[in-house]
Amino acid sequence: MKRLCLLLALFICQPSLAGTQCSEKTANPQALATASASAQRILKALEKNNAQVALLARHGTDLKKYGLHYSHAGFIVRDHPDGRWTVVHLLNECGSSRSNIYAQGLVNFFLDDLKSQDARIVWLKPALAERLSKLLTTQAATSVFDPDYNVIARYDSRQYQNSTAWVLDMLSAAQLPALNPPRRENAQSLQKAQGFIPDVIHIDYSQRILGGLFSANTVFTDHSVGARLSGEYKVVTVRSIFRYLDQLDAIEQQWEWRDGRETNEFGPA
Numbered sequence: 001m002k003r004l005c006l007l008l009a010l011f012i013c014q015p016s017l018a019g020t021q022c023s024e025k026t027a028n029p030q031a032l033a034t035a036s037a038s039a040q041r042i043l044k045a046l047e048k049n050n051a052q053v054a055l056l057a058r059h060g061t062d063l064k065k066y067g068l069h070y071s072h073a074g075f076i077v078r079d080h081p082d083g084r085w086t087v088v089h090l091l092n093e094c095g096s097s098r099s100n101i102y103a104q105g106l107v108n109f110f111l112d113d114l115k116s117q118d119a120r121i122v123w124l125k126p127a128l129a130e131r132l133s134k135l136l137t138t139q140a141a142t143s144v145f146d147p148d149y150n151v152i153a154r155y156d157s158r159q160y161q162n163s164t165a166w167v168l169d170m171l172s173a174a175q176l177p178a179l180n181p182p183r184r185e186n187a188q189s190l191q192k193a194q195g196f197i198p199d200v201i202h203i204d205y206s207q208r209i210l211g212g213l214f215s216a217n218t219v220f221t222d223h224s225v226g227a228r229l230s231g232e233y234k235v236v237t238v239r240s241i242f243r244y245l246d247q248l249d250a251i252e253q254q255w256e257w258r259d260g261r262e263t264n265e266f267g268p269a
Contacts, residue, residue, distance in 0.1 A: 027111060038117045038257075039106035042076070045255045046085055051123045052078045052133035055167070055245075056087060057238050057269075058110065059118040066201045069268050070120065070238035073167050074109070077136050088136050090166040092149050095217050099149040099161070101142055116259075120266070122245065123253040131174040135182070143181040144169040150219040155198035155236045156188055160222050164236040168196070168244065196244050198234040205231060239269035 046054065057070040074089025082103040089109075092099050110117060124132065135141055150160035161169070161184075172190045173182035223233055245251050256266050 031111060032107075034117060035107050035111035038110040038119065041257055041262075042106055042110075042119060042121065043085060045121055046076065046078070049123055049253065051126070051129050051252070053129050053136060054124065055122040055241070056109070057120045057122075058112075058114060059116045060112060060114045062115045067268075068199070068201075068237055068239055069118070071115075072163055073238045073241060074104075074163075075132065075136055075167070075170070076106075076121070077133060079133075080137055088141060090145070090161070090163045092151070092163070092217055097149055097217060097219075098147050099163075100147065101145055101166075118256075118258050118267075120254065120256040120269070122242065122251055123255075124245070125250050125252050128171075128174055128250050129252075131178065132170065134178075135170065135174055140173075140181045141170070144173045144184040144187050146184065149217055150222050151217050152201070152203070152220070152222070152233050152235055154222045154227075155196070155234045155240075156192065157222050158185065158188070160219060162236070164238060164241060168236050168241055171241070171245070171250075191244075194244075194248065197240065199237040199240045200232050200234055201237075202231050203233060242269050 042056070054076050055073055056076040057073040059070055061071040063069070063071050072089070074087045077086050077088055078084060080086035080088065080103060083105065085106060087104045087106065087109045089102060089104070090099050091102050110119075123129070135143075145166060146159075146161040148160050149162060150157070151162055153160040153162045153165050155165070157165070168191065169184055169187045172187035172194075173184075175190060176182045176186055220228055227233055254266065256263050258267050
């Protein structure tokens with residue numbers, strides 16, 4: 001797996017959901033200080049728990065008009081080969097039709113031009129966390145990965161994948177028998193059997209034509225004709241992943257930081 005950027009690099013990569021090109025951007029002192037403060041808060045919370053891996057969500061792209069708060073999630077791994085508490089997640093490559101799996105430090109995870117520094121950690125039940133830890137620290141982390149990226153990939157697509165779909169596939173893969181590296185089709189079959197419910201987001205036809213949040217890295221034909229005519233697209237969101245884990249009774253504990261403070265009453269996901 002590839003490391004996205006060095007922890008205190010003077011220039012940071014800017015993966016985009018809107019199809020813009022990657023560019024080098026100076027990490028100003030204020031942005032670095034804010035990201036470092038977020039990383040320290042997360043680190044403090046992680047160290048209070050003995051789990052080897054947890055789910056970590058951030059508030060990146062503003063998805064309020066779709067009724068969503070968290071736009072991205074990855075796995076935070078305690079003893080990863082790239083370092084203690086490394087985030088493993090899927091990122092789109094420069095707004096293109098390709099993606100890759102990256103191992104990234106906590107500071108960089110919160111140094112990505114985010115909407116806010118809101119974050120949620122979800123600790124998983126021990127058996128699931130242990131299996132995930134093994135998958136995420138080996139080449140098995142890529143066994144359910146598909147580099148064909150679509151920002152609105154259909155929730156059960158066999159052709160395309162995005163960041164949240166990969167997280168869901170990994171959570172399902174970790175429940176499969178451990179005899180062989182898990183396969184994506186098997187993970188998706190398990191999701192269907194368990195009754196996974198995707199979120200439905202509405203994208204007006206005018207927005208499809210004029211662009212906006214979704215453009216260069218979007219494949220609408222991944223969805224049925226009916227979905228395209230109605231503008232109702234079934235996708236994997238961070239919220240639907242939380243719902244899936246709750247449905248499976250797979251959550252051990254949660255922690256959230258909203259509006260600059262820790263909260264025990266979780267806000268909308």
